[in-house]
Amino acid sequence: MKTKKLFTILSVLSLLVPCAQLGAVELQDADTRSETQNIGMTRSYHDNLAKDYEVKAKEILAKVEEKKRLLEEYDNHSQYLGRQGQDLHAHTWAMVNRHERAAEEALNKVSFHRKMASELAKRDYATPAETPSQRNNRENKAKVGPDSTDKIGSPGQAL
Numbered sequence: 001m002k003t004k005k006l007f008t009i010l011s012v013l014s015l016l017v018p019c020a021q022l023g024a025v026e027l028q029d030a031d032t033r034s035e036t037q038n039i040g041m042t043r044s045y046h047d048n049l050a051k052d053y054e055v056k057a058k059e060i061l062a063k064v065e066e067k068k069r070l071l072e073e074y075d076n077h078s079q080y081l082g083r084q085g086q087d088l089h090a091h092t093w094a095m096v097n098r099h100e101r102a103a104e105e106a107l108n109k110v111s112f113h114r115k116m117a118s119e120l121a122k123r124d125y126a127t128p129a130e131t132p133s134q135r136n137n138r139e140n141k142a143k144v145g146p147d148s149t150d151k152i153g154s155p156g157q158a159l
Contacts, residue, residue, distance in 0.1 A: 046117035050110045057106035060099050067096045 074081065074089040081088065 043117045043120040046113040046120065050113035050117065053106045053109040053113065057103045057110065060103040060106060064096055064099045064103065067092050067099065071096065 070092050071089065074085055074092065078085050078089070
């Protein structure tokens with residue numbers, strides 16, 4: 001009886017494990033799809049993205065400065081910290097490098113989106129294809145009121 005329950009539980013879990021992994025892959029695919037779809041957006045979209053990445057880069061650089069101050073503290077007081085201080089120093093140094101790379105990537109995205117916005121501004125993608133004078137010159141072929149040449153009269157009227 002116990003082995004039967006154990007076998008059932010293990011088989012159900014073995015079926016659920018691959019499904020959990022697919023969710024992460026689908027999320028990653030959705031992220032890449034949304035990024036590729038956003039490339040053709042408007043100038044204001046790229047301007048807003050550039051501003052967002054710029055704010056993100058500034059926040060990351062502030063973290064870098066904070067971590068660098070911590071590194072100086074660890075260097076100045078290394079004799080009091082011992083092995084734990086060396087571990088903290090190595091970890092903080094790694095975080096500084098990681099944050100600097102992330103800030104550099106964000107700044108690259110800022111320049112990319114600013115370039116895209118300027119190209120879209122040059123090509124005037126945001127302006128309509130026809131001018132207002134062209135819209136006003138269209139002939140209106142649909143008539144709103146009843147026409148005297150209509151064969152159909154009002155209800156109850158003979159033809």
